[in-house]
Amino acid sequence: MQLPTDQETGRVRGFAFVDMEDDAQEEAAIAALNEAEWMGRTLRVNKAKPRAERSNDRPRGRGYA
Template identity: 40%
Template sequence: MAATTLVAVGGKGTNPKTTLYVGGLEESVNEATLHAAFLPFGEIKEVNIPLDHATGTHRGFGFVEYEEKEDAAAAIDNMHNAELFGRVLKVNYAQPMKIKGGDKGWSHLPVWADTDRYIEELDAENELDEYEKEQRKQQAKEGAANAAADGAEQPAAPASS
C-alpha cells in the first residue's frame, strides 16, 4: 500500500503546495547541500535558508520550492524524519508568513486596513461581556428571591429569654 500525503492549503512560495519547510538543519548545511538532498524528488525552483542577521549563521531551517506539487509531496513522504548530517529533519508544507503578507500580500497595506474586522471583534466581545453581566445579575436576583422565599416558609425560631 502506497503512503499518501495530504496537501495542506496555504504556503510560502508562488504556489503554496510546492514550497516546503525543512527544519532541524545542522549548522554546516548550506543552500547547495539542501538542494542536493532534495533534488532526487523533482525539479527544484528555489532553495532558501534564512540567516540570523546578528550571528550571520542560519537559524536551523530552510525552504525548498519545487516546480510541481507532486514532487513536493514525494519529498515530504521521503524526507520527513530523515537524517541529514546527523540531525533529524522536519519536513512539511510551508505556512504563509503573517507579517510579510501571507496569501493576501498584507505587507503593502496600511496598518489600519484591518480596522473594520478588529472593531467588529471588539464589539462582539463587549456584547458578550454585557450579556454575561446581565446573566449574573439575573441569577443573583433569582438567588435572593429564592432565599427570601425559603426564609418566609421556615417557622420563626422561639425567642430566648
C-alpha cells in the same frame, strides 16, 4: 533554496525553504525526507505556511535599546 540567517550573527538559522515545481514533487519530497536522518540529525520536512500580514502600528525590533 533559501537558507535564512540570523540578522545579528549572520549564521544560518537551522532551516531552509525549497521551491518545488508542482504538488506531486512537494508530496514526494515530504514523504521521502520527513524524519530522515542527516548528519546525525532528524529532518522535519513540511509545507511552509503563508506568513500572516503584519499591522504597521506595532514597534519593530527586539524591545531593548
